[in-house]
Amino acid sequence: MKFLPISLLIMALATATALAYDPSALQDFCVAMNSVSCAVFLNGKFCKDPKQVTADDLLFKGFKYPGNSANSLESKVTPAFVDQFPGLNTLGISMARIDFAPGGLNPPHTHPRGTEILVVAEGTLLVGFITSNQLNNTLLTKVLYKGDVFVFPIGLIHFQLNIGNTSALAFATPSSQNPGVITIANAVFGSKPPISADVLTKAFQLDKKVIDYLQAQFWYDHN
Incomplete structure (x- = not known):
């Protein structure tokens, strides 16, 4: 029984360690300051007083109309990240509408702060992502049709290409209010x-x- 207090102490320390962790970064970098005189924000945004929040703060209307895909990539991403949709702040989720002309490409890119789930609403897309060096940079690719869902793991290079003869539409849901795009x-x-x-x-x-x-x-x- 004399060892019981030590055992309880070890368990308590282990539990504290398991529960204590740094929050996920929501911006490219955040240089530490010893003074708040020139501080701008912490991890993205200040919070509105919850007593002043209305239903309009939780509403986004930016997906009503197709994005203009008349460009060199023949595609357009309309993001609903925290900068466009402040109601997402601290909720760890966001969305994007992606419009493709025939042959349109969402070129190889990464999201450093979020895994992405993509659902095809219209058209046919060739999608894929490349694994890390640890897995020999393997390309995992699939042709998606209306209603199909595909996931792109956080940080991995991925793309979407409209291989159909008509316009295509997809909606992406990253697991961050500010997933970042490279x-x-x-x-x-x-x-x-x-x-x-x-x-x-x-x-x-x-x-x-x-x-x-x-x-x-x-x-x-x-x-």
Whole structure:
């Protein structure tokens, strides 16, 4: 019995450790400050006084009309993230409407802070994601039809391509109020300032002229 208090202490410490964790990041970075004099926000947003919240704060009407897919990608993402829909703040969920013209592409991209579930509302989409280096960068791909649902795990590169002869429509639900979007081509070849050509020629095993050409392109952001 003399060992019982020590056992209880160990159990208590283990429980405290299991219950204590850092919240998930909702922005790219948050530099710590010792003074609040120049603080802007913590993890995304301030909260409205709950006594002043109305039903309108929990309503989003941005999905009523198709997004304009008349662009180089022939697709348009209409996000309902916390910036567009403040009622999502702290709820850990968001949505996006994705409109595709025939042949339209939502190009390879990642969401660093959210897993995404996609449901096809109209049309036929070729979708896929690439696993991490640990799993040999395996491509997992599928053709989706109306009513089909597919999941893209957090942080993995994924895409959607309209392979039908008509327009397509899909709705995505990331598991974060602010999942973030990193479009691979835009980030690598359109960064400001540009990534050194020495880095990119070696990383992609391309001639510097090709890198210069890619960096000179206009990388359209359809989000």
